[in-house]
Amino acid sequence: MVTIKIEFEYEGKQHNLKAMLNNDLSKLSKSKNNNATEIVDDFGDDGRWSLYFADFDDEHDVEVMMYCDADGDKQLEADYAIIWNKGNNGVIEDEIDVKSSVKHT
Numbered sequence: 001m002v003t004i005k006i007e008f009e010y011e012g013k014q015h016n017l018k019a020m021l022n023n024d025l026s027k028l029s030k031s032k033n034n035n036a037t038e039i040v041d042d043f044g045d046d047g048r049w050s051l052y053f054a055d056f057d058d059e060h061d062v063e064v065m066m067y068c069d070a071d072g073d074k075q076l077e078a079d080y081a082i083i084w085n086k087g088n089n090g091v092i093e094d095e096i097d098v099k100s101s102v103k104h105t
Contacts, residue, residue: 001029001105004051006064006078008098017062019051023104025074046072059087064098076102 002025006017019036020029028036038052046068053062061084067075078100085093 002076003103003105004076004078005101005103006051006081006098007100008081008096010083010094010096015056017053017056017064019053019064049074051078056083060084060093061086064100076100 002021002023004019004021006019008015017035018033020031020034021027021036021039022029026039028034028039035053036051037054040050040052040063043049049066049068051064051066053064056062063082063084064078065080065082066078069075078098081096081098082092083094083096085091
C-alpha cells in the first residue's frame with residue numbers, strides 16, 4: 001500500500017488530503033481513510049498523471065498533478081493542485097502549490 005499525503009492552503013485554511021493506492025499505483029484503496037476518488041492517467045501523453053478528489057467541499061473538486069519519469073513510471077511527489085469549480089461547468093478556479101509526503105506499508 002502506498003499512502004500519499006497532500007497538504008495545501010486554500011481560502012485561508014490549511015487542508016490535508018490522503019490518497020491510498022495499491023503498490024503498482026493502478027487502483028485506489030477502498031479504505032475509509034482514502035480521500036481520493038479517481039486516478040487520472042489519460043492526459044494524451046506519458047508525462048503526467050493525477051489524483052482526483054471529488055467533493056472536496058460543496059463547491060469544489062481538487063485534482064493533484066503528478067509526473068512520470070522518462071521511462072513512464074509514476075512519480076509520487078505532487079507538483080501542484082487544480083481547484084475545480086463544480087457549479088460553473090468545471091471551470092478551473094485556482095492552481096495552488098502543495099506539499100506531499102509518501103509512506104509505503
